[in-house]
Amino acid sequence: MAISSVDNSHASLDSGGSLSQIAPLEAVLFDIDGTLCDTDPLHYSAFREMLKEIGFNGGVPITEEFFIANIAGKHNEDIASVLFPNDHERGLKFTDDKEAVFRRIVKEKIEPVKGLHKFTKWIEDRGLKRAAVTNAPRENAELMISLLGLSDFFHALILGSDCERVKPFPDPYLKALEVLKVSKEHTCVFEDSVSGIKAGVAAGMPTIGLTTRNPAELLMQAKPAFLIKDYEDPKLWTALDELDKMGKVKTGAE
Structure with missing residues (x-):
């Protein structure tokens, strides 16, 4: 999406x-x-699907509003703290994995x-x-x-x-x-x-x-x-x- x-x-x-x-x-x-x-749509799509897969927010997909308020424009250190406030190391591993997904997508869809x-x-x-x-x-x-x-x-x-x-x-x-x-x-x-x-x-x-x-x-x-x-x-x-x-x-x- x-x-x-x-x-x-x-x-x-x-x-x-x-x-x-x-x-x-x-x-x-x-x-x-x-x-x-x-590239925001590509980042949003990657975050949305990957967070859903791990059951973030009870498995309810994040909204565009959540993405804009908590993720867009921010450094991965800060994103990790927002998404995984009680497990920063897990958050950093998640954002690293997400970036790898993003790099695969962006090669085909960058505008x-x-x-x-x-x-x-x-x-x-x-x-x-x-x-x-x-x-x-x-x-x-x-x-x-x-x-x-x-x-x-x-x-x-x-x-x-x-x-x-x-x-x-x-x-x-x-x-x-x-x-x-x-x-x-x-x-x-x-x-x-x-x-x-x-x-x-x-x-x-x-x-x-x-x-x-x-x-x-x-x-x-x-x-x-x-x-x-x-x-x-x-x-x-x-x-x-x-x-x-x-x-x-x-x-x-x-």
Whole structure:
């Protein structure tokens, strides 16, 4: 069973789509799951079936709401604690097994978020620095980036597990700034979960939220700069055109 698409009709809850405050733009940071590719339905399906098999919640399948509230965007350490509060080791073994299932599925079903390659070309054409910043395990992250044809696009891959604290704490994004040698004043973040948006905002950067699967009202609670449906959203391109016209993109940053 696939997680359903979210109604994005309320994405206009945010207050505008300007990025002029980060002039000149030097770097762009991306989450992976749900931000580069629409993988939440694959994660949800794997969790749902595997939890049902072991009799979690009395054998009643988890709902999409449960998945969004307790699993989406979170690190496996935290997911293990939620699902198996009295047996953390079992929880970690379960999440490892689930990731193996996910990797098998994603090879056949990965889909980039609409407009992704148009946007990555815009970034490359301007020589901006870029990094992927994720709570996902390294094996998952590298596989998804490779399947999307972005292995040569990213200058760095930052894992939550390599930081003292994972998202929603700012540590992974602060590490990305350090690795890329750019400042938060000239960098923006793209995220699709409450946990991720909170991390980007806490790191001091304007964070654009994608309503790939999570409700706009929920994402707005994390205080994103603005929300977009995908990378073809006119709101994004209006903001990028504004930067171009004002000469506020630092070309040749790499």
